Amino acid sequence: MTATVGAGTMRALAKVEAGPGVELIERQVPEPGPGEVLLRVDAASICGTDLHLFQWDEWAAENLVPPRILGHELAGTVVGIGPGVSRVREGDLVGVESHLFCWECAQCQRGEMHLCRDLRVIGVHVDGGFAEHVVIPEANAVESNGLDPAVVALQEPMGNAVHAAFAEPIEGRTVLVTGCGPIGLCAVGIARAAGAALVVATDTEPYRLDLARTMGADLALDASDPGTEARIMEATGGDGVEVVLEMSGSPRALDQALRVITRGGRISLLGIFNGAVPIELSESVIMQGLRLHGIFGRRIYDTWERTQALLRSGALDVTPIITHRLDLSEWPKAFELLASRHAGKVVLLP
Ligand SMILES: [Zn+2]
Ligand SMILES: [Zn+2]
Incomplete structure (x- = not known):
């Protein structure tokens, strides 16, 4: 079996040299090697x-050695198959x-x-999906027929939230999601769909708090409001939340979470902190019997199966998180939107 597409050139958004910025370039369409598939x-x-x-x-x-095509959250149709590929089919x-x-x-x-x-x-380390075509290992292709391609791309970051949410049981639990970027918004929807008893979300950006309400948060609160901790304690009958899904990477958010979590609760830590974070371990963690889970990436393939089950069952609609769909050539606007924090997920359509 050989590639059906492989000749010709394509548009791609790439880091051409070490330094700020990216460029829209023309590149040869890559060909799939053994065990690889070519995606449109x-x-x-x-x-x-x-x-x-x-x-x-x-x-x-x-981490990045230019020239490199960026893009790691993607959805594509299989248009070429390398030798030895057996599971994925053309057209998937x-x-x-x-x-x-x-x-x-x-x-x-x-x-x-x-x-x-x-x-x-x-x-980052190999060429990515901000391009009309990309080659990936067959093992990294997860069949997603029938779903909206933008939602298919969103499965990658959503998988992080699924991994964080299901680190322990979440059904019937009271949940606090700290940070309402796209992964935090996914976490709100996942907690709701998985039957959490209460879903509270915090952020400092009103635009994101509105999206959290759309995704099913019972309470979406401004983390910087002095009354927020009291509201969370009141909503949990004075007990505090049983589960914290930390999606912000903000030391203040973690600090707040430690003050509103119940004794014996668990925290899934997904947000990446900038440098060391001072936390009072003895009284706030050890004597509270808390469990902290470091969450990285997605479990292969368990997380993908759970993610697809949530999407395909209709229990979870993530489309409100996808706030912008732009052509590849509109990349300057896309990066601007992302930096402004006035966007959910921005999707490029090559
Ligand atoms: Zn990502
Ligand atoms: Zn290894």
């Missing part, structure tokens, strides 16, 4: 990681697991591929 990209969403790469911060300079709409695993390290051998010691990321 139907939708690719922009994430905070892309903004870091765009702005070229310290992390970006350490697929979502993409963005992490590439070695399959050989101790973590991979234990079935913990999301913690692979040699983890690489599509759109």
Whole structure:
């Protein structure tokens, strides 16, 4: 079997040289090698990681070697198949697991591929999906036929929220989601769909709090309001919340969460903090019997199955989170929207 498409050129959004910015370039359409598939990209969403790469911060300079096509949250139709591909078929709409695993390290051998010691990321370490075509390993293609391509792309960040939410049981529990960016908004919807007894969301941006209400939050509160902690305690009958899904990476949000969590509660930590975070461990964590879970990536393939089950059952509609759909050529507007925080998920349609 060989690629049906492979000749010709394509448009792609790439980091051409070390430094801030990106460029829309022409590139040869890649060909799938053994175990790989060629996708026609139907939708690719922009994430905070892309903004870091765009702005070229310290992390970006350490991890990305230009030239590199960006984009790791994507949906595509299989249009070419490399030798040895057996599961995925031409014409399939697929979502993409963005992490590439070695399959050989101790973590991979234990079935913990999301913690692979040699983890690489599509759109950072290899060419990504802000392009008309992309080649990915068959193992990273998750069949998603019948779903809206923008929703298919959203499965990647949503998977992070699914992983965080289901680190322990959530049904019937009182839940606080701190931070209402796209992943936090997904977490609100997931908690609601999974039967949480109460879903509280906090953020400091009114636009995002409105989206949290749309996604099913019982209470969407301004984290900077001095009355917010009292409102949360009141809503839980003075007991505090049983589950915290920390999606903000803000030390103040974590601090607040520690004050409104019940004794014996659990916190899933997904937001990435900038540097060290001082927390009072003895009285606030140890003597409260709290459990802190560090959540990274998506469990392969358990998280993907749960994510699809939520979407396909109709229990969860994530389309309100997708606030903008733009052509690839409109990338300047897309990055501007993301930086403004006045957007949910911004999706590029190559
Ligand atoms: Zn992302
Ligand atoms: Zn590995």
